[in-house]
Structure formats: structure tokens, C-alpha cells
Amino acid sequence: MQRAKVKKKPTQQTVPLSSCPSETKAISNTKFWHFAIIAALMISLIVTTVTIVPLNWRQFGTRHNAIFETNDFTLAHLQNCAQSDAVLEQPPEQRPQEVLAYTTPWNRQGFAVAETYAHKLTFLSPVWYQLRAPQLQRNDYDGRGLELTGGHEFNNTWLRNVRNKSKNRVRIVPRVIWEVPAFVLPTQVPIITQLLAEEARDRGFDGYTLEFPVDEHGIFAELTRSLKNALSEAIPLLSSPTLIVAIPAFQMPTRPQTPPEYHVTPRLLLTLAPHVSRFSLMTYDYAQTPSGAPISPLPWVMRTVEMLSNREGEQGKADARILRGKMLLGLPWYGYAGGQAITGHEFQKNVLDRAEHVRRVWWDEDTQEHVFVYSASHGEEAGEEVRATYPTPAFFKRRFALSRELGLAGVAVWEAGQGLVCFPMLW
Numbered sequence: 001m002q003r004a005k006v007k008k009k010p011t012q013q014t015v016p017l018s019s020c021p022s023e024t025k026a027i028s029n030t031k032f033w034h035f036a037i038i039a040a041l042m043i044s045l046i047v048t049t050v051t052i053v054p055l056n057w058r059q060f061g062t063r064h065n066a067i068f069e070t071n072d073f074t075l076a077h078l079q080n081c082a083q084s085d086a087v088l089e090q091p092p093e094q095r096p097q098e099v100l101a102y103t104t105p106w107n108r109q110g111f112a113v114a115e116t117y118a119h120k121l122t123f124l125s126p127v128w129y130q131l132r133a134p135q136l137q138r139n140d141y142d143g144r145g146l147e148l149t150g151g152h153e154f155n156n157t158w159l160r161n162v163r164n165k166s167k168n169r170v171r172i173v174p175r176v177i178w179e180v181p182a183f184v185l186p187t188q189v190p191i192i193t194q195l196l197a198e199e200a201r202d203r204g205f206d207g208y209t210l211e212f213p214v215d216e217h218g219i220f221a222e223l224t225r226s227l228k229n230a231l232s233e234a235i236p237l238l239s240s241p242t243l244i245v246a247i248p249a250f251q252m253p254t255r256p257q258t259p260p261e262y263h264v265t266p267r268l269l270l271t272l273a274p275h276v277s278r279f280s281l282m283t284y285d286y287a288q289t290p291s292g293a294p295i296s297p298l299p300w301v302m303r304t305v306e307m308l309s310n311r312e313g314e315q316g317k318a319d320a321r322i323l324r325g326k327m328l329l330g331l332p333w334y335g336y337a338g339g340q341a342i343t344g345h346e347f348q349k350n351v352l353d354r355a356e357h358v359r360r361v362w363w364d365e366d367t368q369e370h371v372f373v374y375s376a377s378h379g380e381e382a383g384e385e386v387r388a389t390y391p392t393p394a395f396f397k398r399r400f401a402l403s404r405e406l407g408l409a410g411v412a413v414w415e416a417g418q419g420l421v422c423f424p425m426l427w
């Protein structure tokens with residue numbers, strides 16, 4: 001608008017000059033100058049088109065790619081990322097091979113995100129189901145009386161849309177969480193198997209993602225074996241059911257050693273591997289510090305994978321390859337601010353939309369995470385300094401590369417409803 005005004009002014013001034021007929025010489029002079037000016041304008045227009053426009057395009061590309069970098073990263077890059085999904089995709093060799101996305105009923109926009117980007121997902125896990133034991137408190141509790149709850153969340157329209165968008169390629173593997181405060185009992189294996197196989201048959205799932213405690217006595221391994229067979233029988237059209245097992249990451253903010261209570265080992269995972277398609281590593285929520293940060297430091301993620309896959313002996317290398325080839329690296333789409341978990345929406349409200357209150361942003365080389373320091377907006381702490389960590393495109397780029405370097409199957413995103421608008425465009 002402003003530029004148009006500036007251009008008009010000189011035109012208006014030249015009009016009276018050229019229309020003045022008082023002197024012929026002056027007129028022809030004016031004509032010559034008009035011609036010269038028009039010619040000069042045309043030449044400069046051509047020069048501009050040839051040189052400056054491509055330059056601008058290059059700058060445009062650079063500006064977008066800069067969101068993957070750490071040195072020239074600015075808050076503005078992330079603001080763009082929060083407002084637009086127009087991010088240049090990474091070249092295929094820098095994207096993760098497989099992507100699992102979780103979606104939860106408590107961040108419902110994740111279902112819309114999953115629907116829009118279903119064609120970019122390998123596995124989709126709506127977080128719908130729980131296994132509960134309401135009779136657990138009774139003295140005669142014999143391990144039966146298990147209930148599968150959460151089925152009311154099932155949405156067939158959504159499921160159909162997702163399948164359609166992905167051309168039937170995405171595998172639907174709802175998450176089932178074991179909410180009984182004990183390990184699975186041998187008597188419960190056939191009950192769980194039946195409940196889950198029937199539900200999958202009725203709803204048309206491709207399998208499940210199981211979030212269960214993995215015991216050392218082989219009962220959970222028996223459950224995966226039994227469930228895989230039951231799913232194949234219940235759904236004859238399903239060529240091979242998909243079972244994903246969520247594996248907790250161990251915490252070690254201050255200790256170099258694995259805590260003794262963490263019992264998941266490569267040996268244990270190898271007993272599951274024949275029946276399990278993928279292990280979804282929950283490599284987030286690292287810090288037990290008041291700030292909640294860092295959330296998923298890269299060296300710790302790396303050590304978690306090594307700890308869960310490295311084995312000694314002749315078979316060691318082959319075993320590690322098998323295990324890593326089934327692992328999905330857990331990536332948070334949420335962050336922490338002042339010790340509270342925050343979604344992308346909250347991060348945008350408190351940090352990106354209040355850029356004038358952001359005091360510092362830096363890339364932490366040790367953790368490979370971006371850190372944001374800003375002044376709080378409201379409440380008792382108004383004006384006080386808050387420290388936050390939230391994933392950025394650079395954060396994902398490092399972890400995509402790590403998953404390839406370590407020979408993993410891909411990544412698992414927790415969860416689709418908590419990210420910034422551009423996140424699904426990063427792969």
C-alpha cells in the first residue's frame with residue numbers, strides 16, 4: 001500500500017510537464033526523456049527479474065531451512081513454524097523411516113492432525129483403552145473380572161477418514177494401558193487375549209500398542225505370543241497383526257548407573273521380539289528437577305538405546321541389530337515451563353506470542369535442546385523469570401539423524417495434539 005502511494009507521486013508531477021505545449025523543443029526534449037526513462041525502467045525491470053528475484057527465492061529457502069539450524073535460529077523462525085505448515089520438507093535421507101503418532105482424548109486436535117497427515121504415518125495409536133480390575137479389592141479376587149474400558153472413545157468416522165487419507169497404509173494400533181497395580185497373572189493371559197481380540201475384530205484394528213509392566217518371568221512375553229495368534233485368528237483378512245510394546249526409559253539425571261529398579265534389559269526384550277513388531281521407547285520426561293528440563297537430552301536417549309540393545313558375546317551384534325530394527329525413538333511434542341508440562345498451544349501463548357518478554361533463547365549443546373527464558377505473564381509470579389524447554393525443528397533434526405545412525409526403525413511422537421502447526425511437516 002505504501003509503495004503504491006510513493007510511485008503515484010512522480011507520475012502526477014510529470015503529467016503537467018509533458019502536457020505543456022509552450023515550446024516545441026521542450027516537447028521533443030520531454031519525449032526523448034520519456035523514452036529514455038521508459039527504456040531505463042524496462043532494462044532495470046529485466047535486470048531485477050533476472051538477478052534479484054532468484055536471489056529472493058534463495059533467501060526464502062534459506063529462511064525456511066534456518067528453522068532446522070541452531071546458530072542462526074531466532075524466535076521468528078519458530079513463530080513461523082507455529083503459524084504455518086509451509087515448511088520445506090527435509091530431504092528423504094534426513095527424515096525418519098517410520099513414524100508412530102499417539103493421539104489422546106485430552107488434546108483432541110491431535111485427531112484432526114492425524115487425519116490431515118495420515119499419509120505420513122506408519123502407525124497411529126489412539127490412546128483409548130484401559131484394562132482394569134474392579135474386583136481387585138475383594139478377598140476372593142482370582143485375577144478374573146478384568147474389564148476393557150475406553151471403547152466409548154472409538155470414532156468410526158475418524159478411523160475411516162484416516163484409512164482413506166493414508167490409502168489404507170497406516171496401521172491402527174490403539175494403546176491399551178494396564179491399570180492393575182500388579183504384574184499380569186498367568187490366569188489373566190487368556191482373558192486379556194480374548195477381550196482384545198474381540199475388540200479388534202469388531203472395530204477393525206490392525207493390532208495394539210501395549211503399555212504394560214514387562215515382567216522377568218515371561219508372562220508378558222506369553223501374553224504377546226497368545227495375543228498375536230488370537231488376532232490372526234479373529235481377523236483372517238489381517239495378514240500380520242501389529243503389536244507395539246511401549247518401553248519406559250530409565251531416569252538418571254544425577255546417576256551414571258542404571259537404577260536397580262529398572263529391569264528392562266536386552267535379554268528381556270529378546271524374549272518379546274518374536275511376537276512384537278515395534279518397541280516404542282518413552283524417551284522423554286527425563287528431568288526430575290524442579291524446572292522439568294531438560295526433557296529428552298540426546299546423550300541420555302543414546303544411552304537408553306545402547307542399554308536396551310547392546311549385548312556381549314558372539315550373537316551380540318546380531319541381537320542388537322534385531323532389537324534396534326524394532327525400536328521407535330520417543331519424541332516429545334510437548335515441553336516444560338517452570339516445572340509444568342506445557343503443550344504447543346501453551347508454549348505459543350506464553351513464549352511465542354510474547355516475544356518482547358523473552359529474555360534469552362539458546363541451544364544447549366550438552367542436551368541438544370533449545371532453552372527459553374522469559375518473564376511470567378500473570379499470577380503471583382508475574383515478571384519472574386521462567387525457564388522452559390520445548391522441542392524445535394532443530395531438536396527433531398538431531399533426533400531423526402540419531403535414529404538413523406543407531407539403526408532404529410523410526411520415531412514415535414507423543415503426541416499429535418501437543419505440537420506446533422508445522423511439526424508434522426518436518427518429515
Ligand SMILES: *[C@@H]1O[C@H](CO)[C@@H](O)[C@H](O)[C@H]1NC(C)=O
Pocket residue numbers: 111112115155156157158161
Ligand atoms: C469423529 O470424527 C470426525 C472426523 O474426524 C469428527 O468430525 C467428529 O467430531 C468426531 N466425533 C467425536 C464425537 O469426536
Ligand SMILES: *[C@@H]1O[C@H](CO)[C@@H](O)[C@H](O)[C@H]1NC(C)=O
Pocket residue numbers: 163164165167168
Ligand atoms: C477415499 O474417499 C474418496 C471420496 O470419498 C473415494 O473416492 C476413494 O475411493 C476413497 N479411497 C479409499 C482408498 O478408500
